[in-house]
Amino acid sequence: MNRGIEIDIELAAGTPNANFIAEALGNLAGFDLQQQRGEPLEWQVLRIEESHHHHFRLAIRHPARPLDLGLTHALRATLAVLARETPDELRTRLRRAEGQGLRLTRLRHLHEAPDLWQDDFWNWMG
Secondary structure, eight states: OOOOEEEEEOOOTTOTTHHHHHHHHHHHHHHHHHHHHTSOOEEEEEEEEOSSOEEEEEEEEOSSSOOOTHHHHHHHHHHHHHHTSOHHHHHHHHHHHHHTTOOOOOOEEEEOOOOGGGSHHHHHHO
């Protein structure tokens, strides 16, 4: 199984309906890329809980082969376009994509422990 790529979905702190927006952005980005490339893609939209905050991530892969490096650039561009839309526009676009064959992937919740070895404390220690 190919690992694929992961990209963060960055939302402003305190964004209302953040779970819905992240889920919509991830699903629409995955579906749009699948349509553009004309090949099957699989994706997950993740809400990663850490000790005092959370963030969202999109993990995407091809079921049969490694993805090319150009996909990361295309994915960032697609997310940038989708990020300009309002929640109502995202909802409308999601319904339209479901009518075109999108099978909605629900938001997955994960817990992640901080990596203490990547902590700035070690950089400060020199």
